[in-house]
Amino acid sequence: MIQDSTYFLPGNRNGVLLIHGLTGTPTEMxxxxxxxxxxxxxxxxxxLAGHCGNEEDLCKTTWQDWYQSVEQAAxxxxxxxxxxxVAGLSMGAVLSLKLAADRPEQIKGVGVYGVTFFYDGWSIPFWAKHSFFLLGWLKKLNLFQKMLFNEQPPYGxxxxxxxxxxxxSMIGGDSAAAGLAGNPLPALAEMQxxxxxxxxxxxxxxxxxLIMHSTDDDIANINTNAGFVQQSIKGRSKLVKLDESYHLxxxxxxRRTVINETIEFFNDVINGLDNVEDRGHG
Structure with a gap:
């Protein structure tokens, strides 16, 4: 059964929507x-829709369902x-970027943490790195849909x-606290x-x-993921490289560096918006 793990922390009139990753949980944020x-x-x-339950709950959802839950939260x-x-981790970062592209007038800035467009980190087996592109076809053909890509140490x-x-917590089955221990192939196909x-x-x-990524990411290589995003977007960006972390x-x-960099970056954006408004009234 899916548990509701959302949380709302009231503050000032500047808000941040936090999006967790695939098979993850709001706890990681x-x-x-x-x-x-x-x-x-x-x-x-x-x-995200389908999360904080079991593999069956997740496999009932599509990426469109995940994104719809992002839009509703926004x-x-x-x-x-x-x-x-908006700020997201791993697949949550991908969803954050989509929201920014879809809502340019509403979203003022994005936190992009451990963004994952390609599963090509050092802990991903060679065969897996070169077969993820097949997942979509396997799902369309309804093949191997009960299989799991199990999480391996160091778990990010x-x-x-x-x-x-x-x-x-993960191995013990507490998916609301730590996420699922395995990635179902249908969910990985939806990610693709x-x-x-x-x-x-x-x-x-x-x-x-603000793009933050580990130089030693075990799941998603910094150059092909964070570097790819920085090269592709048209807005101002800041890339912060972390040397003492893995994927999460x-x-x-x-984690304290992630917090401080995010506060500083978002406040800089807010100050810029305030200056624009001041000039508009001047």
Whole structure:
């Protein structure tokens, strides 16, 4: 049964919508949420459709369902704030970029954390790196749809203490706290469909983007993912490289850096918006 793991932290009239990753949970964004809220931001940690349940729950949904839940969350948060930002981890970053492309007037800036367009990190087996493109065809042909791509150590975490806690919850079946232990092939196929859809949209993004990525990402290589985004978008961007984390940078060793960089970047955007308004009234 799917559990509701969303959270809303009220603050000022500047809001941040946080989007977790595929098979993940809003919990992986909670530390960042608390940091942003302590700095004054209103924060909504949303839950993607089909998540925080079991593999069957997830496989009933498509990427369009995931994105629809993002749009609904953005609509909700927009009623509470004047300036709306969005930030996501892994697949959540891909969804964040789509929202920025689709809503250029509404979204003021984007936090892009461990963005995953390609599963090509050092922990991904060679055969998997070169077969992900087949997933869409397998789903259309209804082949191997009960298979799972199981998460392997280090589970995106360099910090061994946090890794032990997360893996215990994950393997123990607490998907609301730590996400699923495996990626169902149908969900990975939907992820491929999403990536194919979003890639051409990157050139339509003109809002400022903070791109943060580990140089040692075990899931998504920094050059082909973060570098790809920075080269493709048209707006101002800042790339922050992290050397002491793996994929889940919002909860790994440099989580405080993620918080501080995000606060500084979004506040700079807000100050720029304020200056524009001041000039408009002058």
């Amino acid at each position: 909670r530390i960042l949420a608390k940091g942003l809220n302590a700095a004054g931001f209103t924060v909504y940690g949303m839950q 609509d909700f948060l927009a009623t509470k704030v004047d300036n709306l930002f 975490l360099k910090d061994e203490r946090i890794r032990a806690t997360v893996s215990e 469909y999403l990536v194919k859809h979003v890639k051409p949209l990157l050139s339509q993004i003109y809002v400022p983007c 940078i919002t909860i790994d060793r440099e």
